[in-house]
Structures are given as C-alpha cells and as structure tokens.
Amino acid sequence: MINEKLNQTVEDIIAKAEYNPKSQTVNYTLAIIMGGLIFLSFVLPLVFGGSTNLDYFTFTITFIAIFAGLSLSLNMEVGFLGLPNFGKIGFIAVGAYSYILFVNSGVNEILSFIFAGISAGVFGIILTLPSLRLKEDYFAIVTIVVGEIIRETVRNQHQLGGFEGFAVPLPIDRLYPSNTTFLQNILLNNNSISIILITLILIFLYFIYLNQKYSKIYAVPYSISEPFVTKGGIQEEVENGLINFTIFLGIIVIVLNFFGSFGGSPNGAIDLSILILLILLFFQRNYKFALLRKYDIHWDFLKTIIVFMLYIIFSYVLGFVFPVNSLSTTLSNWYNMLLAVGVLLISYKLIEDIVKSPFGRTMRAFRDDDTSAISVGKSLLGYRIKGLALSNMFAGFFGVLLAYQVGSITPDGYTPTTTFTLYIMIIVGGTANNIGAIFGAFLIQLLFQAASKMGDLQNVGGIFAGLRFDFVNFSLIVVGVVLILFLIFAPEGIFPEQKNQNERYLKLLKQLSLDTEGSKSYLVRILSFFMSIAGDNSFRHQNLRGLEFTENTDEKSSNYEEEMK
C-alpha cells in the first residue's frame, strides 16, 4: 500500500516536472494575439500621427522600464514569497516621498535615492508583522488599506506637501538648461567615456589577477562570482563574473552621471551607446543570444572594446547627421530613459540571483508549504522580513524613478489602481517568473502609452481628430478582459514558472518507480524502456539521503521495499 502511494506521488512529481506542451500552446497563442494587437496599436500613432516623435519612444521605454522594475518587485513578493501585497503603491509612495523630503532637506541626490530605497525596505519590515497572523486574502486587504492610509495621511499633512505635493527636479537639469538639444550635448566634452574606460581596464587587470590565481584550481568555490549566474566550470564562472561586473559598473557610472556626481558634463550619445552595448552584452552573456559562444576571454574582451568603439562612432555620426529639430527629444528624457533601463537591468540581475540562490529556494518553499519549511528549521519571520525588505527596496528605487518621469509627487498619483495594474502585468506575464513580469509590463505599458498617445492626437489633429472615443479608458477595458481571459485559460501566464529540475533527484525518483511493481503510468513504462535501451546507469552511483545505489539495483530496491513495509 505504501508502495502504491509512493508510486503515485513519484509519478505526480515526474508529471509535474515534465514539459506540458498543451498548456504552453494556449499561452503562446494568447500572447501572440495580444502582443500583435498591442504592437499594431503602438504603431498606429506613428503611422497616422504626422511627425515621428522621439519622445513617444523615450517615454514608452522609460515607463516600460519603470513598471517592469515595479512588477519584478511585486513578483518577488507574490510569486516567490507568496504574500499578496496589494499595497505596493504605498511603498512606491514611501520611496518617492522620502526621496523628495531628503532632497529638500539638503541631502545629496544620490544619497537620497539610496535612502528612498532603504526607507521603503524598512517599511516592508513593518508590514511583515500582520503577515504572520493572517491568511492570504486578509493580508491583501491589510496591505491595500496600509497603502490608502499612507496616501490619506500625506494628503492631509501640509508638512508632507499636502494636496499639491512636490515638484521633482531632475538632477541632470541642474547641470544643463532643459533646452539643450541632443546635438549640442554631443559637441560638449565627454567625461563619462574616460571613466568607463578606466573602469573597464581596472576590471580587466583584476580579472587577469583572478584568472592566474584560480584557473588551475577546479572545484574550489569561487567567492567573487558567486552572486552571479553560474553555469559550467570555474572558467565560465569567472568570465561571467567579469562581464557582469563590467555591466554593473558601466550602469553605475551612467547612474552616477545622471546625478552629476562627477561634476563634469555627461554625454548623452555616448551613454546611449554604452547602454546599448551593455544590454547586448547582458543578453549575450546570460542567454547566449549572440554569435559569440565559446571563446577565449581575452578575445571576448577585445571584441567588447571593438563593439564599444563602433557604437561610439555610430552615436557621433547619429548626432551629426540628424539635424537638431528631428531629434526633438530633450536631454533629460534621454537621461531618464537611460537611468530607468540601467536600474532595471541591475535589479533584474539582483532579483534573478536572489531567486536562484538558496535564499530564493527557501522563499519558494515557504510559499508552497510553510509548515514543512518551518519543520526543516527555517525561520518564517526571518525570511519574510528579508524578502519583504528586499522587494520593497526595489519598489522604493523605482518609485523615485517614476517620480522623475512624472515630474511631480502628488498624493493622487498613488491610488490603488496602480497596484492593480501591476498585478495584471505579473498575471499576464507569468507569476514567479522574472522574464514574465518584465514581458507583462512591456505589453501593458505599450498598450497604455499607445492609448494615451492616440488620446493626445485627438486634440492635435490628423486622422484621430474627429473621433469621440476615449482611448485611454478603452485600453483599461481591454486590460481587464485580457486579465480575465488569462486567469481562466492560462492562469500561469505567458511565461510559466520555471520548474527547477533537479536531474539527479528526478532520475532517482524514476528509478524508484520503475523498480516497484504496480506502476500504471504509460509515461513511466515508456521511459523505463528507453532508459534500458540507452543503458542509463548513472543513477546507480548516487547517494541520496543515505540510500546507496550500487550496480545491483534490483536487490537494493527490493531491500528498500522491505524496509518500508
């Protein structure tokens, strides 16, 4: 009887781990239909809107980046920690307000930016307390109420800005008058390039030092690259660590530039080029997109430099070829976009690493079954405190970025509707999947921006002028319908949660269920057939929880059955 039960659970686990093509096709069909329609609506204003407006792009990209970051942060709570925080907007408001209060009291902008994240994180720690006593839906209501209380308090307090709120000046505007054009800026000097080059060289030297030290010692845990994605041997780990470091520092340099911390004049074109380069490198490194696959690290570095120089030349040419008026977008918009995308990349990396680390695994264990996670000796309170503090720290950072983009901080900008929008993003994209959260934010922000652009065009003229149709409102209806369709037909979203397939464990499970009699699953039978043909004996040398599988498998497993009986 025990055997049957065991078999059943084993088969369940295997079936869960197996790829399920049917549900996946539903997801992708929905995604393709929706994505196509949304892209069409995004292109519409460009086709009928008369002049191509670069601001439309920069604004859209900035909003996508900011909301992607926010939905990443929400996804960490809902998807991985299992706490439905419906008061996300409260934390965004805490971040934005603490930033502006620090700035107004004379603190440096970049310090205030960091403090904003920290204060939102501390606020997250406070929120852990009710979560220990309440079930999911009750916790959701408490958080939504907390968000509303923050808004009402701020609105009623003239010390906190009151009803009118604060205007948020961009730090970059202090260095430049806002009417500086793209071209003018390119002709100014370029300090950021030298700083980034120096950083790259320093990292290169550091890598050479590390490579000499560690390349010959295999199987030694390598501390520097640990926080980064690791696949393959130590060599690749070091490479990954290096490139990721470069990306990190490059983005940080851009961020510092944004806040004018170097005192020099930042250069829009060069920073744009660096950003594009960094994004390319980022995806190339982590997803093996690009042509460069297995390579020598020195050659890779050389290529990096070459691509980098090409982009700088390209951006200079871009600046000279286009007349000033065609690139009507102002410098601050460019910088806002760069900052938002840069911070998004860093946060994506950090959150992805957190989720894949043992810490993330424990978070997921608490989400799935907190009783068993506690029984293994993990502290529920500790993990919730850490998880909520971390995720809300990101929410605070992106709250400041949102305030930059909107240009002001008013209490009525922080209504629960934004939280609901974030929920729609992560449900459509896929809960407990970071790429999904970003993709959901991308789709829905694209739709919103297209709708608001069409609404603007109604006032200006052109094909939309005669139309009495509220596009922004209609986009919200569309989003509601899409949300419900996804919840009913594809509840796991476009990108479902990646099941962590522990190959060794799965093989062991398969082995167990193959050897025990009474297995009814065709899947298991077919698998056993193919495994016997392939002569797969690898599991026989593994140790798992004290059970030793030797060459004589049948004997051992029958022993195991007897033990269980």
Place this chain on the structure above:
Amino acid sequence: MTDAIDLDEELLYPEEVNIDQAIAEMRKRKELIYSLLIISVFILVSSYLLTVVDLYRQNYVAQVYFTLVKASQFILVSVGLTLSIRVKKFANFAHAELLTVGLYTVVAINDLNLNLFFNNLLSLLFFAFIMGGLIAILSELLVFGPLAKRKATPLSLMVASIGVGLIIRHVIQQFLPGGGVPVIMVLPLPSFWLSIGNFLLTVPLVGSFLASPFNDITTFGIFGSSKTLTVSNIGVISILSMVIMVLTLQFLFKKTYLGISMRATSDDEDLSEISGINTQSITYWTWFISGGITAFGGVLLFSSGAVVPFAGFSQLLIIFAVVILGGFDSFEGTLISGFIIAGIQTLTIMINGIIANNVPPGSPLSYTVFWNPSADWSNVGPFLMIIVVLIFRPRGIFGLVDPGSKL
C-alpha cells in the same frame, strides 16, 4: 503503518471548530449584544446632554442622526459582500462597482426622459436593484463560475474580481451618459408620496415624525437647547429600508426554502448538492440578492452630490472595513460593525473639527498630524480600524473561525 498516516492527516487538517467552543462563542455573542445595546443607549443620552450643555458649540444629536443614516447606508451596501463571501469564499473587489451600476442605472433612466411613472424614487430604486442583481449574476456566469470550475485559488479569484471591477467601471465611463464627467443624479418623488406626507402632517403630536420619510426636510426642535435637528427624507428612507432589509433577510434565512438552502450551500456545497439542492441556482440567487441590495444602497448613499464612475470604487475599503470588523462572513457582525464604522467616521470628522476650531494656529499643537483644519480624515479612522481588528482579533466581532495563518 495506517496509524502513522492517520496521524499525519490529523496534523495536516486539525478540527476547525469545537462544539463547546462554538457554544461559548454564542454566549459571548449574547453578552456582546447586550453591552452594545447599553453603549448605544449611553451614546444617545450623552449626546442629548452634551448638546444641551453646548460643549464646543457642536450639535451632537444631529451627529448621532447622521451616524445612523450613514450606518444604515453602509449596512445596505456591505451586506451583499457578506452574502457573497459566505457562499463564494473570496473577497470580491468588484463588489463596489455594483454600487456604481445602481447609480448609473438611475442616471440612464433620468437621461431617457421617461414619464414620472418610471422616473420616480421608488421605481428607480427598484430598477437599480434589478440591474445590480443582473450584473452580479453576469459576473458569476462569465468569470467567477468558470474560475471556480477550474479550481482557482482565492487569490486568483480576488485578482479576477479586480479585473471585473475594472471592466464594469470603465465600460460605464465609456458608454453611459455622463461618462467621465460628474453627473447630477435626480431622484424625483412620486406625487402620491407628497400627498401622503401632507396627510400625515395633520396627525396630532407625532405628525411631523410620521411624515419625515415623505417630506423633503423635516425640522425637529431639541428640548432644552436652541439647536434643531434637520432630517431629510432620503436619510429616513435609508434607515427604514435598512430595517426592512434586515427583517426580510432574517425571514428569508430562517423560514424560506431559498434561504435555508443558501445557508446549507455556504456551509458545505457538496453535501447540500447531495441532499438535493440545486447549488447552481442558489449561487445565482445569492449573487442577485447581494448585487441588488448593494445597488439599492448605493443609490441611497450617493443620493446627494454628483455621480462619477469612481463613486463606488471610492467606497470599496469602507465596505471592507465594515465586513472585516463584522467577521467577514457574519450577517449580525456586519449589522453591528456598520454602526461602529459610521460612528468612527463621524467621530474623526467631529474631533478634527472641534480641535481645528479651538486650537489657536500658532500653538505647537497646530503643527501635529491631526490638527490640520482643512484635513479630511473620514477614511483614515475606519482604515486604521481594519488594521487593528485584523491584527488583534482577526475573526472580527462575530467570526467563528480564526482566519490566522497556518502557524
């Protein structure tokens, strides 16, 4: 071996409610009801005395009347949520939109310029009831039913209800008269209504009291004070309809087949299906009644002032405050907590007003949080109440099962 398994299951699924516990709980309820009665009598007497004494130049009797009106409107609006939570077991965020549905039914009928037979208070309330019920059934038919069939978690039902709310709100904004701009909702009184009022005024002694639901404004003097209590007909109608609604629901749940099978379905759906109840139709009836009462109450709640598509949404958290304080799925709890929440709201406004009038602007007190004269704290009191209740007594006033986490 079987013993070990049984032990495991016992650990995983502990018994939820003990009968002794339940009896003790009932006894506590009775004590609570008596103490609440005593408190309400105390509040009535003390408000009269304070008005006579003229403390801080406030009319406390009028405040008590406003609280009563607000409370009955809150109860009308939130009883539907309690009902739907009892049967469907999730927090329906789209509930507040049913209120908007009621409001815009009235606006649409106003807009049609029909004759006074359709366009009067009574038939408008009736149409709002029907429309709210139908929209609630539609949401069950299209969204919550299919989701429940797919064994959705309460969280995904909750998110789906957010989507439903979004759709209802913005469809109203897109397609109905008024749309995004505020509209004035008109509730004309039928002609016989006024004549009844005029007739009742002739009754000696209690004439103006009896006529108060029929006349636009009735003014009562307060014995021993120069202040007066002004009563509007909508206020009295809300109190009366709350009382009628409570009595009707009481009758429905205790005596009729529909109500009894509703209770059975909410307790155990499978078991009631086995015993021959059509749970599907019971669910639809529950949605109809809950949506109808909500839309009805919404019209009364927003009877004065302009109507916007966000009107219902703005009351969402107050409704949740009432329901949570009452115990989430307890009918009597919602009744009592409606009064408590309305009282807290009145108190916050009143205390803020008193302090703003009596604290000189230069003093250090005037810089602290609650002493801002232009502040509107009417929502913060109930919101804080939600948090306090959920942290210190998560089951609310009357909830039986502790909704704590697994710890």
